[in-house]
Amino acid sequence: MNSSAAPVTALPPLTVDVAIIGGGPGLMAAQVLCDAGVAAHVFDAMPSVGRKFLLAGKGGLNLTHSEGADTFAGRYGARRSAIESLLAGLDATGLRAWAESLGVETFVGSSGRVFPVDMKAAPLLRAWLHRLRHPAEGHGVQFHMRHRWTGWTDAAAGEATSALVFETPSGSRLVHARAVVLALGGGSWARLGSNGAWVPLLVAKGVAVAPLLPANCGFDVQGGWTSFFSDKFAGQPFKSVAISVSHANGVAFQRKGEFVATATGVEGSLIYAASALLRDEILRTGSATIHLDLLPDMSAEKVLAEVRHPRGTRSLSSHLKSRLHLEGIKAAMLYERLGKEAVNDPVQLAAAIKALPINLQAARPIDEAISTAGGVLFEVLTPQLMLEQLPGVFCAGEMLDWEAPTGGYLLQACFASGKAAGQGVVDYLRSA
16 A cells, blocks of 8 residues: 555554564564564464464474585575575574474484474474563564555655554554564465565565566476376376476486376476476476486386387286386376377387376466465565665565475575564664
């Protein structure tokens, strides 16, 4: 809102030291402020905070990763330098220590990922909120739920700065703050509060924002699956397979793992790991191709030999099952993507088993993605994440322009950016 006339309000205005908008990474900013003795108010559009955090822990809360710092920082791709500076303030070791200070012990899984011992997000969130509300010293954080931020008013006569505007079930509310932390998330999972509605509000203020794009997402296959394949195999996993993605200058991605067939395409951990490459290739050229290795532990020569082995009166399906243990969704994929002539040609069939091309035409909608790319450019932020265009306004979390694979990297960077923004506010207020 950027109207010269103040909105009609049904709630009394508030004047606060710090307004934190968003109860995800904003909670880490609130923790820093609380520890520094600065009164903080958290505003969130939802009835309770940390909803996406709880969702992230639904299958086991992957807090961070135990790999070395250099490899860890490399997971952030083009934004490595910017995120690395944030990790200097809160790295994986620091995040584990923070969790344990809340009474939540962590462990390193077989894949190197770090989890709470009970694998749950709710106990950690409850302990954290209790600490924020009831610190050992100083002011507790005050929470204002069902407050949806809609922008700023223009400064009224006699006022030095504009006010934040919130919509609540009881009407509009104006909030004056000496400093603001925006931690509104990206554009995925709108039902949990991250809907990207903040983008036009910041753009209207002259802030440079890269378009929000789906990250860690599924894709639709070109031309779709046949109804037979979709009806019978949607939701089933491809296990112990590998995919590769190539560019003109060579193989850009190659990894073993698993993924899932959907009604329209593919999704799952192996696809998510390559999603940035695939998404960007689709944006550049209109399509992207993955090559699927159905038997990554068997050489191409061995596969060809087994396919060529005489099968007598057995059907091709029985032959593939007997000689190569190819059945179910793996065998069905061969019939799905190869014509009758290729399926019955041993050389073409063996080649397809080791490198079956699957053309992808579009990423799934952003609201289905695990996370998003794009957001506020680091180039318009100070090292402490304050907007140069808007002094006193800081940004944190997924609304910044970065992306990372799953594996603990998303939460780690969100927490680290929240801490940096919180410390930035402390320093800003002290220098004011």
